[in-house]
Amino acid sequence: xxxxxxxxxxxxxxxxxxxxxxxxxxxxxxxxxxxxxxxxxxxxxxxxxxxxxxxxxxxxxxxxxxxxxxxxxxxxxxxxxxxxxxxxxxxxxxxxxxxxxxxxxxx
Numbered sequence: 001x002x003x004x005x006x007x008x009x010x011x012x013x014x015x016x017x018x019x020x021x022x023x024x025x026x027x028x029x030x031x032x033x034x035x036x037x038x039x040x041x042x043x044x045x046x047x048x049x050x051x052x053x054x055x056x057x058x059x060x061x062x063x064x065x066x067x068x069x070x071x072x073x074x075x076x077x078x079x080x081x082x083x084x085x086x087x088x089x090x091x092x093x094x095x096x097x098x099x100x101x102x103x104x105x106x107x
Contacts, residue, residue: 019046021054024070031073051080059101072102082107 019032019041028039031050041052051074055061061072064079074080083096083105092103 019052021052021071022056024054024056027069029068029071029073049077049080050074051084053084053102054086055101057086057101062099062102062104065100072100 020035020038023034023037023039028034029052031045032039032041032052039052039054041050045052052068053065053072055067055070055072058070061067062084064075064082065072065084066075072084074082074084084099085096085103087098087101087103092098096103096105
């Protein structure tokens, strides 16, 4: 019984570490797979420190990120550590600043 619980916990923790983001134009970028209307990153993508965000507006990616189809990908580990969300409206939330069509954390 303990081994089943441990395996379940390990599978759940591996699952929750994947980044999940909406599909753009029905496709998922390299390093991720389709799950309904969303894309999830492969564990190998997560382990390499690659972060992917949807770029539904088609605008510029934030500094330190590059455009890949309808998505933006982080150039390196430092960029991947920053919180990045698509900008909605004229201002970013408190603790974030505008970078391209996105809001980035002040990390």
